[in-house]
Amino acid sequence: MSNSSKPATASPEQLELTSLLAECGLKVTRPRLSVLKIFKNSTHPLSAQEVAAALPTVPALPAINGVTIYRILDSFKTSGLIREVNLRHGHLDYELIDHADHHHHIVCTKCGLTEDLYSCGVSGLIKAAIKNSRNFATVNEHSVELFGLCRKCIKL
Amino acid sequence: MSNSSKPATASPEQLELTSLLAECGLKVTRPRLSVLKIFKNSTHPLSAQEVAAALPTVPALPAINGVTIYRILDSFKTSGLIREVNLRHGHLDYELIDHADHHHHIVCTKCGLTEDLYSCGVSGLIKAAIKNSRNFATVNEHSVELFGLCRKCIKL
DNA sequence: TGCTAAATGCAAGTTAGTTGCAACAAGTAG
DNA sequence: CTACTTGTTGCAACTAACTTGCATTTAGCA
Numbered sequence: 001m002s003n004s005s006k007p008a009t010a011s012p013e014q015l016e017l018t019s020l021l022a023e024c025g026l027k028v029t030r031p032r033l034s035v036l037k038i039f040k041n042s043t044h045p046l047s048a049q050e051v052a053a054a055l056p057t058v059p060a061l062p063a064i065n066g067v068t069i070y071r072i073l074d075s076f077k078t079s080g081l082i083r084e085v086n087l088r089h090g091h092l093d094y095e096l097i098d099h100a101d102h103h104h105h106i107v108c109t110k111c112g113l114t115e116d117l118y119s120c121g122v123s124g125l126i127k128a129a130i131k132n133s134r135n136f137a138t139v140n141e142h143s144v145e146l147f148g149l150c151r152k153c154i155k156l
Numbered sequence: 157m158s159n160s161s162k163p164a165t166a167s168p169e170q171l172e173l174t175s176l177l178a179e180c181g182l183k184v185t186r187p188r189l190s191v192l193k194i195f196k197n198s199t200h201p202l203s204a205q206e207v208a209a210a211l212p213t214v215p216a217l218p219a220i221n222g223v224t225i226y227r228i229l230d231s232f233k234t235s236g237l238i239r240e241v242n243l244r245h246g247h248l249d250y251e252l253i254d255h256a257d258h259h260h261h262i263v264c265t266k267c268g269l270t271e272d273l274y275s276c277g278v279s280g281l282i283k284a285a286i287k288n289s290r291n292f293a294t295v296n297e298h299s300v301e302l303f304g305l306c307r308k309c310i311k312l
Numbered sequence: 313t314g315c316t317a318a319a320t321g322c323a324a325g326t327t328a329g330t331t332g333c334a335a336c337a338a339g340t341a342g
Numbered sequence: 343c344t345a346c347t348t349g350t351t352g353c354a355a356c357t358a359a360c361t362t363g364c365a366t367t368t369a370g371c372a
Contacts, residue, residue: 027338027349048328065352070329075350086242090360091328106285106292115292117285122300125277129262129302133271136262139304144278146285148295183318183369204359221321226360231319246329247359 013037024079031064035072036081044114045085045093045105048073086143087114104144110153120144169193180235187220191228192237200270201241201249201261204229243270243301260300266309276300 017036021028038054039046046054048069055064073094076082082094087107103116126139173192177184194210195202202210204225211220229250232238238250243263259272282295 029338029350031351062352067330067353068351071350084244086244088240088242104281106289106295108292109296113291115289117281119281119284121277121281122302125260125273125275125300126302128275129273133262135269135271135306135308136264137305137307137310139262139302140265141303143299143301143303144281145299146278146282146295147297147299149293150291151293152291154293185319185369187320218321223322223361224320227319 013040020081024076024081026075026079030061031068032072032075034064035069035076039082039094039096042095045087045095047089047091047093049091051094085145087112087145088147104146106146106148108150108153109147110149110156113150113152117144117146169196176237180232180237182231182235186217187224188228188231190220191225191232195238195250195252198251201243201251203245203247203249205247207250241301242299243268244303260302262302262304264306264309265303266305266312269306269308273300273302 014033017033017040018028021032021036026032034055035051038051042054048066051069051073052064052066055069057063073082077084077094080097083097085093085095085105087093087105088109089112101118102120103118104120106115106117107113122142122144126142130136130139170189173189173196174184177188177192182188190211191207194207198210204222207229208220208222208225211225213219229238233240233250236253239253241249241251241261243249243261244265245268257274258276259274260276262271262273263269278298278300282298286292286295
């Protein structure tokens with residue numbers, strides 16, 4: 001039984017995903033590997049539903065439950081693998097945290113097209129906020145989202 | 157019947173709210189006046205539920221339906237009276253648009269305390285985004301939210 | 313004063329996300 | 343290699359936020 005529960009050979013990609021999970025102290029399971037792989041291959045933030053839709057349906061394997069996806073997203077968030085972003089789509093989106101890659105988003109309010117922005121410029125604002133506020137002590141996170149129209153939608 | 161449907165005297169506040177609605181092309185109704193008044197008196201963004209909770213319960217008058225609140229928020233938003241803000245509370249918040257008063261928010265991720273920020277500093281980012289993006293044509297809106305801990309919560 | 317379009321109330325439905333609990337499986341100790 | 347323990351998953355039911363359809367009412371205006 002060489003291919004009953006474990007693949008005969010593990011691809012380098014699979015190995016990378018596995019160690020990424022292990023490093024975060026998360027057990028390596030099939031659902032988690034699948035979800036992580038989807039994020040790795042995605043160019044934009046994903047909602048829980050998009051993750052669900054992107055899950056491969058292998059006839060031989062049982063489908064992954066919707067609840068499990070929420071719980072995986074939660075565990076990934078807690079362990080710092082992904083972050084929540086709010087793109088005003090009426091639900092939460094998630095994206096991998098690549099520590100070398102701090103960015104924000106620009107969203108088309110008509111079609112939902114999303115691009116990353118690689119400049120930021122709020123560090124001054126953060127400093128000023130802490131300095132001027134009597135109530136706040138620290139700023140750990142921030143979101144900057146631009147909302148506009150893409151070239152396609154502005155023509156409609 | 158002097159006090160059956162209309163008050164004998166209209167307060168200056170009532171008059172102001174009335175004309176504000178009229179200017180926006182909205183019919184002046186009791187539910188709308190109540191909701192607008194709540195926003196006028198609030199120092200922070202409000203959710204639909206908070207608006208509902210803040211509605212006065214005058215025994216003589218029928219209560220205002222929850223659905224109506226959503227519809228009022230929608231009409232206020234469409235006519236530019238209020239704006240949506242996303243403070244990661246799992247629902248949408250709304251605040252009056254005061255055109256002289258462009259601001260953003262700083263939110264405590266533990267207790268939800270919210271303050272306004274009166275500096276912004278993203279105009280450079282917006283210009284750069286339009287210039288560098290092949291896909292985007294205009295930026296009409298933006299959100300900047302800082303998330304951190306207030307002095308109370310950081311001690312816990 | 314009466315008309316008409318807009319606003320409201322009510323009931324039911326939808327969507328996103330959560331909770332409790334039993335079954336299962338990853339990692340580890342023996 | 344096997345057995346144990348704890349974290350993970352699946353299922354079903356539930357909640358919160360918000361929406362829709364339709365009948366009724368009412369603001370604004372002729």
